[in-house]
Amino acid sequence: MDHNISLITTIASGFGSALILGFVAEKLRLPALVGYLVAGILIGPMTPGFVADAGIASQLSEIGIMLLMFGVGLHFSMDDLLAVKRIAIPGALVQMGSVTALGIAVAMFWQWSLGAAVVFGLSMACASTVVLLKSLEARGQLDTMNGRIAVGWLVVQDLVTVMVLILLPTLAGVLGGVPGGTVTALTVWGTLGFTFLQVTAFIALMLVLGRRLLPWMLWHVASTGSRELFTLSVVAAAIVIAYGASAVFSVSIALGAFIAGSVMRESEFSHRAAEESLPLRDAFSVLFFVSVGMTVDPMILVSHPLMVVGVVAIIVFGNFLSSALLLLLFRYPLSTALEVAASLGQIGEFSIVLAGLGGALGLLPKAGMSLILAGVLISISMNSLLLAGVEPLRRWVIQRSRMARMFEQRQDPFAELPMSTDRKYLEGQVVLVGYGRVGQRIARELDARGIPYVVAEQNREVVEELRKNGVAAVSGHAGDPAVLIQAHIAHAAMLVIATPDTLHVRQMTETARTLNPDIEIVVRTHTEEESVMIRNEGLGMVFFSEEELARGMASHVLARFAPPAR
Secondary structure (H helix, E strand, C coil): CCCCCHHHHHHHHHHHHHHHHHHHHHHCCCCHHHHHHHHHHHCCCCCCCCCCCHHHHHHHHHHHHHHHHHHHHHHCCHHHHHHCHHHHHHHHHHHHHHHHHHHHHHHHHCCCCHHHHHHHHHHCCCCCHHHHHHHHHHCCCCCCHHHHHHHHHHHHHHHHHHHHHHHHHHHCCCCCCCCCCCCCHHHHHHHHHHHHHHHHHHHHHHHHHHHHHHHHHHHHHHCCCCHHHHHHHHHHHHHHHHHHHHHHHCCCHHHHHHHHHHHHCCCCCHHHHHHHHHHHHHHHHHHHHHHHHHCCCCCHHHHCHHHHHHHHHHHHHHHHHHHHHHHHHCCCCHHHHHHHHHHCCCCCHHHHHHHHHHHHCCCCCHHHHHHHHHHHHHHHHHHHHHHHCHHHHHHHHHHHCHHHHHHHCCCCCCCCCCCCCCHHHCCCCEEEECCCHHHHHHHHHHHHCCCCEEEEECCHHHHHHHHHCCCCEEECCCCCHHHHHHCCHHHCCEEEECCCCHHHHHHHHHHHHHHCCCCEEEEEECCHHHHHHHHHCCCCEEEEHHHHHHHHHHHHHHHHCCCCCC
8 A cells, every 4th residue: 555655754864864964074073964954965856866855844844943943032031132132133134234235236247137136135144043043052152142142133134034025025026026916105114014013913912921821831731740741832832832923923933933932931941841842953953954955956056156156255254244343333342243243154044935935926036046045055064164263263363463452352331340439349349240140139139238249241231231220330251351350350359150151260260360369259050060170170169050959958858857946
């Protein structure tokens, strides 16, 4: 009996080929995702031999995007997003505008139509959600300030691209494609207004109803004691909400899943939800890269090599330079500018969707679609190498350029304490590094007991708000000795490192002890390995989250069963 098993065939061939070629790529010291992309090419319709179902692979990859964005939302709250709005919103808009203009100019040079040039430029201006998040997770920087800026930037890009996808059919006739209806200024503004209302309505619904319903659901499911039911509830929430956002509110599934995760973060089960969904996120994100590879025609590299080089140059260096220059213009240090810009130097799923819509509307020629797909493949493959080269590039430039050193040590108005700062904050104070959830709780306890402290925080918006509230604070990365110097570490009584960035703990402690050999240091860690390493090196008093939780619970239990005092 003949059965249609194209789904099973696609999953088997996708995972099997990705495993083999991903392993080969790692052995060759290349990112595993390069192997996944090549696996997609080999089982795609553009190469001879076995051909998997590209449609099914694409839908499976969409599930991966939903789960991945949902997981990011579980770690990235709306407060984090609002904290970087001053750079993420103008940054994404200017970067997308600059790269789009560059793409239009190149396409017009190739004598393409205006409509083709516009779609072509826009397709090269939106970074891949999956690639960016994977790179941030791999480097442990999803919760850092640079990671938050990059994710916030990406959310704004997604919102802009969603509006473009909705407006493009309406404007197709004006741009020289298949008309999508009568176009007037009223039509365009009406469509924009309606889109904004839809997005606003979805976010409002999630904040009002979802904030209550999702934690309530997780609580009751967890009370059953069934692990598989809890996992099912997390996956169902991610996929159903993402699909509902797309079907009802015309919001992208990626953005819908992200907001759902941000709302579920309010639940006490958010960490468990992230842990339970991690294997599925990893598995389906592999299928995303395989599905991208399946759409690539490798012959475009042979037939139009110079055009491919031009496309890759715009995607990688156009996005990189425009983003980096804007971050420097906003007075961010060189290291932040390079790192965030490098993570945005690639394109992915939205570029494919946008180029595909442009082709369907008769705007983008077939060669344009092939070039975009080649750009996706090459830029994703290059992105890990670009990110790995950021730190060596920064060191090389700083050693040889006085201007680079000036950019690295920006004269940020919040990088120094005001001259009017009370003396109690300059001698015998606590220097508190990081003002996240842990840092805020420590600060409240210090305030309650009248203990003076100075906050060192990367987010300048947070520092500005702290100063408005009368809190002594300096802006910058505490791994930079200048930041701790400005916090008057030389005369401080204690250094409390409450930031999750444990990579620079050694650098912070070395700076503190060089300037103040008798200073007491307190460090927060996330893993047992980190706590053991820091203790062995004698960097300071270590507080490991799980260990402290167990100690607190044990103290409560022992106190309960302690014999009564006589």
